[in-house]
Amino acid sequence: DKLEKQFEDFRHHLEDSGNLRERIRAVATEIDSTTRLMHSSLLLVHQTRPIPEVLEKAKGQIDVLRDLFSRIAEIIRECPGQYYRFHGDWRSETQTVVSLLAFMHWLETGTLLLHAEAQEKLALNSSEFGLDVEDYLIGICFMSNELPRYVVNQVTAGDYDCPRKVLKFLTDLHASFRMLNLRNDFLRKKFDGMKYDLRRVEEVYYDVKIRGLATNGELDGDKGIKDQT
Amino acid sequence: DKLEKQFEDFRHHLEDSGNLRERIRAVATEIDSTTRLMHSSLLLVHQTRPIPEVLEKAKGQIDVLRDLFSRIAEIIRECPGQYYRFHGDWRSETQTVVSLLAFMHWLETGTLLLHAEAQEKLALNSSEFGLDVEDYLIGICFMSNELPRYVVNQVTAGDYDCPRKVLKFLTDLHASFRMLNLRNDFLRKKFDGMKYDLRRVEEVYYDVKIRGLATNGELDGDKGIKDQT
């Protein structure tokens, strides 16, 4: 009868979305492994290995990520309009991806990886399967957390120009975030933490400055972190 | 520059979705008021007022609900593909709506309001703006919670055949739910609660039966709750 038929349909429906979710989680787990590898490589930057060398290994994984995201996109394509139904299953991993890509991009160019550029790197496409703006922003906050440590270790290794560059970058980034009217949520909390990163970098810049160690490059005429490599 | 432009865009984006969310919440609040009115009318069923009279008032609100849901649908139409991004903002109200409609339908026909029928009553349309299956199922669980009280009051009022009918209905409903492979989530918890409703109705049926009050209608040859009206 109709009742049985309905519940039979529901069973299929629930199983299907259960399977879908599992498939997504499986890919998300792979993304997690990949980012852990990348992160491990990138950590060497704190031991002042040359940046190109450090980036090389990490870059090798971007193709892998691209492939993994395309697999999620493919899965989502099976259930049009339900991107946000399953979003929670891959978002935290995506935020980590953004933070790593943005860190790499910054090491290379000294500039912020834009949302559009992040999508491009991951071969995503807003109209089909895009990068959620809040995930992007949270990822950027995570990246900011790495910078104080980077600056400290760079100075230790003798790169006295680094604090100036990072300070300029973080100051601009912080100002940009302040333009946003954030709700009282996770993103807001992450953003609030950014000001401590800023303060620590200011201190290091000051330490270098008073010792006459800082080169006299103007903060405005910044030429990117890339110069140092 | 591009950075500024990006954050300017983000600001608009965040404000837009904030506004959208507020508009949805406003409609959801209205749905809540409407269901409270309906619930108040339906409560008279426990005072054994004639069912048609009880239903009449509640039915009058269905048009209002239909209108409210069409307003949410309209809002969602502004951001295609993001139904599930905002779903949390109206789902709990929707579950209450389903529970009331299903209770009314059962009072009238003695059968379960199907998902398709619920959509129809609310003039929803799966392909555009449908009723989420889990919301439907949770609503049905809520309805089941009303039945023990109904049975007790009906027996008090001298309707000794009611427990048998309700037991039959709940047993079938419970069996149908058991076909589903539920995840360990809210729906599962609600469904787990249904077994207490079932047990209570069994006890009332037992009370009636042991005293020889039950009519000898067979459980199999049930003709629905509607007969009593």
Next chain:
Amino acid sequence: DKLEKQFEDFRHHLEDSGNLRERIRAVATEIDSTTRLMHSSLLLVHQTRPIPEVLEKAKGQIDVLRDLFSRIAEIIRECPGQYYRFHGDWRSETQTVVSLLAFMHWLETGTLLLHAEAQEKLALNSSEFGLDVEDYLIGICFMSNELPRYVVNQVTAGDYDCPRKVLKFLTDLHASFRMLNLRNDFLRKKFDGMKYDLRRVEEVYYDVKIRGLATNGELDGDKGIKDQT
């Protein structure tokens, strides 16, 4: 300087209001003791002592209460307009007072003690020092919590008509409360609890009815709880 002066003034002001609060608290503590005595007397109703006897002792305390409230009113008169500044210091005691008075009134008359009647009993006066409506309503909810226990013990003592009467009263009371537009606050929570009282009384009535113990007084032709006294 004016800064010092301001903080000095503040200290005096806060000390003054602190003293006032302490005086109020002292009276509130006495109200508490008095209501405990009353409550203890009223508890005898569960041992099916004759109602007039039970009420007599409790009634003796009403004069005491009246006096205590007049003392609070006097204190408040010292700080015109600040009734609600100190309201929190006697409101929970007042709610208990209302619940006891309403229970006594119901035992005697079978009807609900109205707000105006409660004020009258306590010799309060809305224009000067009145009974806050929400406190009154909360007190009524507390009274409702006593009824299921009362019904159970009355039936055990052989009064099989009691459930019917109480059910009628509680049903009407519950319906009256549903007319109120409650915010999501303490009163709402208390009112939500009333439905469990109602359900419990329905079950007791059911237990009595199904065993043919209930007299056949119709629910409509209720003659009030007072008849039994």
Next chain:
Amino acid sequence: DKLEKQFEDFRHHLEDSGNLRERIRAVATEIDSTTRLMHSSLLLVHQTRPIPEVLEKAKGQIDVLRDLFSRIAEIIRECPGQYYRFHGDWRSETQTVVSLLAFMHWLETGTLLLHAEAQEKLALNSSEFGLDVEDYLIGICFMSNELPRYVVNQVTAGDYDCPRKVLKFLTDLHASFRMLNLRNDFLRKKFDGMKYDLRRVEEVYYDVKIRGLATNGELDGDKGIKDQT
């Protein structure tokens, strides 16, 4: 060097036990599915289907369970002495298995499934891979929770001798449990719940007795629940 070697070893060690745990969890999930099937079949006992028919389907799954447990045993054999390291990963499923087997056994024989018998049914072996005593006891408590419902439904279906038998069985079981000195843990809490099952069965027995419906079989000379089938 030694450090690297050690962590390399650890990595293998942790991966191995991670894999092991996953393999165990996979089997435990299968046990869960199997018990859900069994439970579904057994629920028909409340709809008074003939016991042999009900048992038949459920019994068919015992082989499956035996096989699943042998698979866990096999896995555990790979890491001798570590039964209790992974015990938490299958214990809750095992408790459910015990409760179902004990219920089936009781339906068939009217007696308690002993620990040794439970091991036998599952082809377990204390010296290698046994059934933990506390898991067994918790499973028995779960079974007891099913009995009041069973009794109510049996009486409804006209089996008036059932309450006497169940009461005798539960009374003995409860007395046996009281011999144990339980710590203040989960098992103790489950056991504390058993007294409510006992009380409910007592009430049903009483209901039947006062109506002269109970057969005059003596409680002492109980011949097992099996007679009724």
Next chain:
Amino acid sequence: DKLEKQFEDFRHHLEDSGNLRERIRAVATEIDSTTRLMHSSLLLVHQTRPIPEVLEKAKGQIDVLRDLFSRIAEIIRECPGQYYRFHGDWRSETQTVVSLLAFMHWLETGTLLLHAEAQEKLALNSSEFGLDVEDYLIGICFMSNELPRYVVNQVTAGDYDCPRKVLKFLTDLHASFRMLNLRNDFLRKKFDGMKYDLRRVEEVYYDVKIRGLATNGELDGDKGIKDQT
């Protein structure tokens, strides 16, 4: 009868394991006292007492520990295969033991105390009664937490080469841990904390370096912390 016999057996079983657990807990409490004595002695290292003197007193307790662990091993020998059943009763104390031994070892040799070495020091034996690998790793994390404080106090005392050595050690240790695929459990949480230790040591090294206080020993040519004694 069999039922009684079974529960009689269970009573013995439960009492026996209760006693066993109590005996283990008694030894664990003694381990706790001993480690507190050791810890007290070791704290003097922060007051820059000569390391050999500091170690001497602490080393005196190792024999005591060895003896206590042999007592636990003996108790466990009474119930073969149940090491992990009672593991929770001594594991937290064991982790502290590992952290102290590892700290002492590092002070003496500048290297990490390996798992095998830790077992040796405590006269444990993997095949009978070994040191659980996760307990060892957690203990190592605890040790890492002591290092930032140590470095700060050493620099204060004028040992400017210490940060370099500790940084090298911690960096390697951290990298080793990163090889492990940790589950989301207590160990993972403790390991996550290690990165704060690392960061703090980097900062101290930075402070020393930027002021030209660091000797120019290369990070690679580290000769161990022992040199300084």
Next chain:
Amino acid sequence: DKLEKQFEDFRHHLEDSGNLRERIRAVATEIDSTTRLMHSSLLLVHQTRPIPEVLEKAKGQIDVLRDLFSRIAEIIRECPGQYYRFHGDWRSETQTVVSLLAFMHWLETGTLLLHAEAQEKLALNSSEFGLDVEDYLIGICFMSNELPRYVVNQVTAGDYDCPRKVLKFLTDLHASFRMLNLRNDFLRKKFDGMKYDLRRVEEVYYDVKIRGLATNGELDGDKGIKDQT
């Protein structure tokens, strides 16, 4: 009858002790006000006012405290042997008193206010109405919490020798506390907090030392905080 008499007696007894408690609480509230005044005066030490000036005002309150404690002693004399029955009603205030007296004493002499000295200052007498040792110890812990802030502000004000002195004092105090066998209670928790004070002072000393700001007074040849006054 004797039952009534007993409860009547109890009521009198409890009312009496309730009154006593209220009288004690009233004095305790006055102690609280007094210590707040003292605390507020002592806070000026962070603004590097000359210590004698800061102490003067606070010292003026000691007589008041002495008087208040004698009033509690007098009340307690009414119920011999029940000191510890009411202890909870003044202990938290007493702990604050100890912390302030000990802070003042340390500012003046650079040494710890001993238990006997604290009693003397308050004109207490162990044999009649003494200062509970645990209250004393908790008060000392509270005092330790003030020291890091004090050191920071002293350094800012140019006193570079302060960290060394405070570190010496705190290290000794911490070592002394470690001699105590603390149970797992409030005192233990407070003492555990002392290690953070110690660590913070070590860090401040480090900050001063690494910049060559510390005078080269040796830690062993400490001349006490008093010198600075």
Next chain:
Amino acid sequence: AGADSESSSSSSSQMKNAFSNYAQYLNDLNEKRERVVKASRDITMNSKKVIFQVHRISKHNKKEVLEKAEKDLAAVKDQHVSRLVQELQGTDFWKLRRAYSPGVQEYIEAATLCNFCKTGTLLILDEINASLLPLSDPSHEPLQINILDYLLGLADLTGELMRLAIGRISDGELEYAEKICKFVREIYRKLTILAPEMDESSDMKMKMDTMLQSVMKIENACFSVHVRGSEYIPLVGSADSSYSLIGLPDFEQ
């Protein structure tokens, strides 16, 4: 500077001395507390056994069961409560109250339960305290249980009486259950007035809630039996002299 160094190290050694006194004080106190806690635990355990024994009561074995229970209770007093006497001299009586209170409360629970079963009345505190006098030799102050522990024990008693009532109903002794019901209601009523006046009344407040639950459980059970019983009478008639509301055989014998 030499003098200073001396004064500093002497102040430091003064501190060490003082702290070794504090350490001694705390060690003594902790050891005593440990002994009191152990005694309290033994009192609790053995009082619980007495309570367990009382619950073995049935229509037919009342006398034997209660005799055994009373003998056991006396043993608890002589062997374990007695251990508290020399520990709780002077201010320690109140200082260590937390350490022994659970045991004493459980003892009160057991003693009052036995007494109720035997006499149907409440054993009052004076009587209990009188029974403790022989434990003390003349050189010690006698141990006298305080009102607070007595009342807290009484609060727990109602829980046991609830179990007893349910058991008696199962056993057909409805009147006995009703007697318990009255008794418990009366205790609840009395404590309603006293509870808020007690030291640290929040514990007691929680116990009052539990107590009301217990009272209502008894009332509901009596109600249940009553309405069920109402069906019984028309069936068998009141002539049945072996009338028992449930009349199950006594499984627990």
Next chain:
Amino acid sequence: AGADSESSSSSSSQMKNAFSNYAQYLNDLNEKRERVVKASRDITMNSKKVIFQVHRISKHNKKEVLEKAEKDLAAVKDQHVSRLVQELQGTDFWKLRRAYSPGVQEYIEAATLCNFCKTGTLLILDEINASLLPLSDPSHEPLQINILDYLLGLADLTGELMRLAIGRISDGELEYAEKICKFVREIYRKLTILAPEMDESSDMKMKMDTMLQSVMKIENACFSVHVRGSEYIPLVGSADSSYSLIGLPDFEQ
């Protein structure tokens, strides 16, 4: 029975009547509360914007920034605080305090912050209340902020001052930071005495903890700059007239 039935149904209809009065009362009250809450939210939002504006301050733009902030603050008062006047007549001033308190506190925060930046002193309550007088027309009692809300707002002010101090340090204005530090310490000291005397002091107790954190953050920042600065002087000498402790360009302009 007929009469009884009448009396019963009349008592029932009496109840219904009474409840429709209660319903009216609650509806009116809720609507008023809703309006007050909305006004409070608007005051909060706009006061926060004023505070935000103040934080845009730098060494060089002080005057413009503060002028704008003051203008905005005046607008908050005229457009939003004014909405409270007719709502809070009579006992409603205290009855609805919870509904408007957050907004008023935030307004206090903004007003005192502006004033501190301009004059370096604390704006006192009398002055604030005087500035509110023009809002009321003669037929109404004037709106006068109560002490409690003023003190609660002051407590929050210290958090903003902390942010301001940190910003000033980054900007090289160490002396300004030290001035803030002194000011905040003084407020903290004053509130130490008052806080426990306030109505419902638990809120304030939490704020006091936060305030102490803020004070210490400023102190630590001053300490940090101080010890770092100590290294600066030997390097560049005090002759450098463009001496600035950090001397970063002002990014926020």
